[in-house]
Amino acid sequence: xxxxxxxxxxxxxxxxxxxxxxxxxxxxxxxxxxxxxxxxxxxxxxxxxxxxxxxxxxxxxxxxxxxxxxxxxxxxxxxxxxxxxxxxxxxxxxxxxxxxxxxxxxxxxxxxxxxxxxxxxxxxxxxxxxxxxxxxxxxxxxxxxxxxxxxxxxxxxxxxxxxxxxxxxxxxxxxxxxxxxxxxxxxxxxxxxxxxxxxxxxxxxxxxxxxxxxxxxxxxxxxxxxxxxxxxxxxxxxxxxxxxxxxxxxxxxxxxxxxxxxxxxxxxxxxxxxxxxxxxxxxxxxxxxxxxxxxxxxxxxxxxxxxxxxxxxxxxxxxxxxxxxxxxxxxxxxxxxxxxxxxxxxxxxxxxxxxxxxxxxxxxxxxxxxxxxxxxxxxxxxxxxxxxxxxxxxxxxxxxxxx
Amino acid sequence: xxxxxxxxxxxxxxxxxxxxxxxxxxxxxxxxxxxxxxxxxxxxxxxxxxxxxxxxxxxxxxxxxxxxxxxxxxxxxxxxxxxxxxxxxxxxxxxxxxxxxxxxxxxxxxxxxxxxxxxxxxxxxxxxxxxxxxxxxxxxxxxxxxxxxxxxxxxxxxxxxxxxxxxxxxxxxxxxxxxxxxxxxxxxxxxxxxxxxxxxxxxxxxxxxxxxxxxxxxxxxxxxxxxxxxxxxxxxxxxxxxxxxxxxxxxxxxxxxxxxxxxxxxxxxxxxxxxxxxxxxxxxxxxxxxxxxxxxxxxxxxxxxxxxxxxxxxxxxxxxxxxxxxxxxxxxxxxxxxxxxxxxxxxxxxxxxxxxxxxxxxxxxxxxxxxxxx
Numbered sequence: 001x002x003x004x005x006x007x008x009x010x011x012x013x014x015x016x017x018x019x020x021x022x023x024x025x026x027x028x029x030x031x032x033x034x035x036x037x038x039x040x041x042x043x044x045x046x047x048x049x050x051x052x053x054x055x056x057x058x059x060x061x062x063x064x065x066x067x068x069x070x071x072x073x074x075x076x077x078x079x080x081x082x083x084x085x086x087x088x089x090x091x092x093x094x095x096x097x098x099x100x101x102x103x104x105x106x107x108x109x110x111x112x113x114x115x116x117x118x119x120x121x122x123x124x125x126x127x128x129x130x131x132x133x134x135x136x137x138x139x140x141x142x143x144x145x146x147x148x149x150x151x152x153x154x155x156x157x158x159x160x161x162x163x164x165x166x167x168x169x170x171x172x173x174x175x176x177x178x179x180x181x182x183x184x185x186x187x188x189x190x191x192x193x194x195x196x197x198x199x200x201x202x203x204x205x206x207x208x209x210x211x212x213x214x215x216x217x218x219x220x221x222x223x224x225x226x227x228x229x230x231x232x233x234x235x236x237x238x239x240x241x242x243x244x245x246x247x248x249x250x251x252x253x254x255x256x257x258x259x260x261x262x263x264x265x266x267x268x269x270x271x272x273x274x275x276x277x278x279x280x281x282x283x284x285x286x287x288x289x290x291x292x293x294x295x296x297x298x299x300x301x302x303x304x305x306x307x308x309x310x311x312x313x314x315x316x317x318x319x320x321x322x323x324x325x326x327x328x329x330x331x332x333x334x335x336x337x338x339x340x341x342x343x344x345x346x347x348x349x350x351x352x353x354x355x356x357x358x359x360x361x362x363x364x365x366x367x368x369x370x371x372x373x374x375x376x377x378x379x380x381x382x383x384x385x386x387x388x389x390x391x392x393x394x395x396x397x398x399x400x401x402x403x
Numbered sequence: 404x405x406x407x408x409x410x411x412x413x414x415x416x417x418x419x420x421x422x423x424x425x426x427x428x429x430x431x432x433x434x435x436x437x438x439x440x441x442x443x444x445x446x447x448x449x450x451x452x453x454x455x456x457x458x459x460x461x462x463x464x465x466x467x468x469x470x471x472x473x474x475x476x477x478x479x480x481x482x483x484x485x486x487x488x489x490x491x492x493x494x495x496x497x498x499x500x501x502x503x504x505x506x507x508x509x510x511x512x513x514x515x516x517x518x519x520x521x522x523x524x525x526x527x528x529x530x531x532x533x534x535x536x537x538x539x540x541x542x543x544x545x546x547x548x549x550x551x552x553x554x555x556x557x558x559x560x561x562x563x564x565x566x567x568x569x570x571x572x573x574x575x576x577x578x579x580x581x582x583x584x585x586x587x588x589x590x591x592x593x594x595x596x597x598x599x600x601x602x603x604x605x606x607x608x609x610x611x612x613x614x615x616x617x618x619x620x621x622x623x624x625x626x627x628x629x630x631x632x633x634x635x636x637x638x639x640x641x642x643x644x645x646x647x648x649x650x651x652x653x654x655x656x657x658x659x660x661x662x663x664x665x666x667x668x669x670x671x672x673x674x675x676x677x678x679x680x681x682x683x684x685x686x687x688x689x690x691x692x693x694x695x696x697x698x699x700x701x702x703x704x705x706x707x708x709x710x711x712x713x714x715x716x717x718x719x720x721x722x723x724x725x726x727x728x729x730x731x732x733x734x735x736x737x738x739x740x741x742x743x744x745x746x747x748x749x750x751x752x753x754x755x756x757x758x759x760x761x762x763x764x765x766x767x768x769x770x771x772x773x774x775x776x777x
Contacts, residue, residue, distance in 0.1 A: 319488055320534070323486050323488075323534055326484065326486075327534060344489060389535070393529065393532045
């Protein structure tokens with residue numbers, strides 16, 4: 001297939017290569033939104049107006065359970081990935097601590113919502129082990145085995161890293177945790193939609209997801225909490241989500257989330273596109289390595305998400321690179337999306353052993369399910385132009401300084 | 404909505420340094436109106452969260468996040484691309500560190516000049532090239548005519564004093580779009596075109612200095628033992644009239660509350676870095692007729708012994724002085740200035756900036772002043 005079908009709402013004249021930050025809305029979602037707005041009622045209401053939203057909520061839960069290979073009532077809707085991670089880590093800790101387990105294990109490259117949740121536990125006296133991940137993307141499994149003990153309450157390891165796309169051996173690590181009686185959580189926000197997520201096979205106790213990474217609306221997230229596991233609601237309030245997440249549900253975003261899950265369940269194109277995206281990404285990396293040169297790819301010694309490419313480009317400042325790409329019509333990223341818009345070197349890349357300088361010259365390109373070969377070809381031309389220009393200016397400045 | 408790879412405008416592409424204040428906002432608006440392709444950029448220069456400054460405190464200075472949001476909102480209103488660039492490391496090494504060490508030496512520095520020298524007209528010049536811009540514009544009150552920098556139309560607002568380190572070779576790449584405006588007209592224009600910052604109060608003072616003041620800032624940046632404590636002496640009698648916990652608390656000309664003790668107003672007239680002694684004297688001891696400057700930068704030719712108008716601090720009205728080269732080659736030259744009339748409170752660390760009529764011709768840093776004698 002030469003031309004990828006355009007499935008999503010794209011800005012004209014732009015090449016969007018930042019799908020790990022967020023995904024454009026599927027055209028089908030955009031079409032449906034006006035219909036969903038009619039279900040404006042409160043799903044907790046007993047009367048007529050509560051029925052439609054309550055049904056949408058139930059259907060969404062069912063579609064997502066089918067996609068994730070779990071039971072509907074094991075799913076808790078939240079506002080997004082960050083809240084979901086907070087809920088698992090902070091909502092589980094008190095219960096474990098009551099049982100005398102006060103140690104936690106995670107990695108140094110988790111999403112801030114995971115890292116900061118654990119720092120909050122640390123400040124309350126918990127012991128947290130921060131596992132290292134190599135530049136190639138491999139987690140230190142020996143250190144993991146050593147850290148596990150009968151005091152371990154919870155292990156939290158991301159399924160796929162947001163910046164490098166490198167995958168973690170979740171199934172194996174979950175099994176190891178269970179041997180010592182610890183629970184296992186995986187932040188699968190980036191994995192969802194890009195690789196097969198099979199919770200029953202992974203054997204995890206908790207998993208977290210966000211709707212806006214799979215072409216649905218922003219504002220809905222999900223926690224998988226295995227049947228029998230308990231979580232304390234972070235929000236005091238009503239009995240929504242069986243007492244685990246108070247507050248009236250964001251029906252619109254949740255409905256879109258379930259709708260996209262249903263598309264993934266029914267339409268083979270999303271799975272088919274994974275291999276094509278992966279091939280396109282590999283060709284792109286090959287072209288960058290030969291045409292541009294002085295490029296090192298990060299996190300490539302392990303299996304990766306099919307869509308993600310993280311690279312360090314020598315003699316280029318990532319900030320200027322991004323601005324240059326943006327002005328030329330390309331949306332990419334230097335690392336994690338930052339709310340302030342003020343690019344700092346990525347803590348994840350620094351933790352993986354890159355120098356500050358390397359991290360500042362980093363570029364993350366993340367393809368989408370409908371990124372076309374033509375877009376990548378055009379991107380390669382633009383990237384080369386911008387990099388050439390920046391390198392030339394840098395060389396000129398150096399020469400001028402030397403004089 | 405946004406620019407494409409080839410500049411759409413024949414007039415050229417301009418990078419505008421936007422602080423979030425009304426001046427640089429109007430600068431961007433005017434250029435857009437004139438048909439340039441405009442790109443807005445805000446330099447994130449100081450981590451306000453680290454200096455414990457509250458949102459309230461940061462309002463109206465160039466380092467608060469509110470200011471970044473204001474710049475962003477103006478850029479959005481003007482439909483121009485906008486970026487925040489991280490200059491914290493560079494700001495720390497070229498502005499903050501110098502500022503702190505200068506105060507510790509008993510000087511009174513002006514960080515705004517270094518910010519212009521190393522950030523606005525160096526770092527941003529590089530960004531200008533990198534983003535294929537033809538020009539760099541700022542919201543300074545200054546004008547450029549025939550390659551010369553001249554004072555702004557609104558004489559009260561003139562900021563050429565802070566521009567004396569500009570390299571002459573970049574002047575043809577610079578634009579000061581509001582240099583010909585009166586402040587009141589500028590605000591009215593901002594209001595007319597619907598900029599949210601039209602009534603925002605002007606920033607005064609130094610952007611990174613919060614409620615704790617200069618002394619508090621210095622104390623937050625260095626360990627206590629680096630502060631130079633000492634005694635306060637009266638110049639005429641050599642008498643010790645007090646103690647102080649650091650010379651960074653003082654600046655030449657400052658009136659200190661010891662007047663009661665001696666029965667007349669007295670002023671800081673000399674700060675001895677070595678001993679940490681702060682000398683107090685009478686108003687007359689504040690006046691000097693000569694000073695020495697270092698690290699000069701020239702924007703035009705001058706003749707040795709030419710008489711120029713010299714400003715020795717931003718708020719100074721300017722005074723005629725004869726300038727004379729006293730030593731050094733191209734890199735380490737020193738010049739001496741002899742004022743026609745004695746000047747009050749000449750202060751090491753401030754800049755002496757030269758004008759020929761309304762033209763900025765250069766300047767240097769005040770390195771040595773006449774020592775008052777009894």
